[in-house]
Amino acid sequence: MPKEKSVLIGFLKKNKMKMTSQRDKILDFFLKWEKHLSPDEMYYELKKLYPRIGRATVYRTLKLLTKANIASQVELGDGASRFEHKYNHPHHYHLICSRCGKLIEFVSDKIDALKKNISKKHSFLPNNVRFEIFGLCKKCQKYRN
Amino acid sequence: MPKEKSVLIGFLKKNKMKMTSQRDKILDFFLKWEKHLSPDEMYYELKKLYPRIGRATVYRTLKLLTKANIASQVELGDGASRFEHKYNHPHHYHLICSRCGKLIEFVSDKIDALKKNISKKHSFLPNNVRFEIFGLCKKCQKYRN
DNA sequence: ACTGATATTGAGACTCAATATCAATTACAA
DNA sequence: TTGTAATTGATATTGAGTCTCAATATCAGT
Numbered sequence: 212m213p214k215e216k217s218v219l220i221g222f223l224k225k226n227k228m229k230m231t232s233q234r235d236k237i238l239d240f241f242l243k244w245e246k247h248l249s250p251d252e253m254y255y256e257l258k259k260l261y262p263r264i265g266r267a268t269v270y271r272t273l274k275l276l277t278k279a280n281i282a283s284q285v286e287l288g289d290g291a292s293r294f295e296h297k298y299n300h301p302h303h304y305h306l307i308c309s310r311c312g313k314l315i316e317f318v319s320d321k322i323d324a325l326k327k328n329i330s331k332k333h334s335f336l337p338n339n340v341r342f343e344i345f346g347l348c349k350k351c352q353k354y355r356n
Numbered sequence: 357m358p359k360e361k362s363v364l365i366g367f368l369k370k371n372k373m374k375m376t377s378q379r380d381k382i383l384d385f386f387l388k389w390e391k392h393l394s395p396d397e398m399y400y401e402l403k404k405l406y407p408r409i410g411r412a413t414v415y416r417t418l419k420l421l422t423k424a425n426i427a428s429q430v431e432l433g434d435g436a437s438r439f440e441h442k443y444n445h446p447h448h449y450h451l452i453c454s455r456c457g458k459l460i461e462f463v464s465d466k467i468d469a470l471k472k473n474i475s476k477k478h479s480f481l482p483n484n485v486r487f488e489i490f491g492l493c494k495k496c497q498k499y500r501n
Numbered sequence: 502a503c504t505g506a507t508a509t510t511g512a513g514a515c516t517c518a519a520t521a522t523c524a525a526t527t528a529c530a531a
Numbered sequence: 532t533t534g535t536a537a538t539t540g541a542t543a544t545t546g547a548g549t550c551t552c553a554a555t556a557t558c559a560g561t
Contacts, residue, residue, distance in 0.1 A: 265540035
């Protein structure tokens with residue numbers, strides 16, 4: 212059993228919520244999938260495997276996983292939100308290629324320092340930071356557009 | 357005549373586009389309005405003044421103003437995009453209060469340095485950066501939620 | 502000032518992501 | 532095993548934003 216599943220079960224217990232086969236399947240799928248899927252994409256993939264699954268359940272479960280610290284939501288600048296693994300993954304930021312959509316992850320303690328400094332200066336209590344660099348990845352720089 | 361209007365007229369000429377009464381009105385409204393409005397909010401406000409104006413025209417004109425460097429688009433994390441003045445405004449970033457929506461602007465050359473360093477390290481050709489800190493402003497820290 | 506080529510407008514249909522509703526179903530503590 | 536509270540999922544709805552296309556307005560060249 213993956214650790215994330217224990218985490219989920221613990222979280223559910225703590226909140227008087229129930230483990231269901233749908234939640235199990237969605238978590239499973241989420242963990243197997245390497246890259247960032249939007250909820251709708253996940254819904255269509257899951258629908259292939261389990262035709263009776265509902266869109267709302269997928270959305271709800273992804274929110275749930277986010278609350279349980281198993282997933283985290285990222286905005287990549289296209290219309291949809293996306294989810295990535297969070298449990299045991301270091302907090303990171305993204306370089307986003309505007310041409311091919313490629314994501315490069317990086318970590319930076321400078322960003323965290325910046326967050327603290329700037330917030331302090333403005334009596335602001337920071338929660339989370341968004342830092343994304345949009346541009347062209349190595350491959351896409353070769354093309355005009 | 358505000359400078360932004362000359363800028364717009366120049367931009368239109370350069371691109372064989374035409375000045376219209378709608379564009380004039382939308383620019384006017386945009387300049388008068390202090391804070392960040394979403395296109396739809398602008399549309400409804402403008403509709404009060406000029407009932408025959410179309411939603412698509414507002415959206416199109418805001419894009420146009422962005423291309424002409426008069427406006428710039430920001431994402432505040434709610435569903436809608438928002439536009440702020442850009443002409444003669446220094447490039448800045450935002451602290452965003454999750455509770456009341458308050459915006460605090462700040463400038464930071466460190467962010468630009470970071471952008472360059474990190475991009476170089478990953479052979480990435482950067483275009484623009486998004487940096488936002490979400491949290492609670494001074495007032496909202498007093499409340500539980 | 503007129504005119505014609507061309508850019509623009511706007512009503513409404515449409516797309517797409519996401520949320521709300523609510524009757525039927527399921528999980529699980531006792 | 533059972534009662535009840537949480538959950539599901541089909542469907543409707545919302546909301547932001549785009550597309551279409553016939554009608555209209557602008558403006559460069561005369």
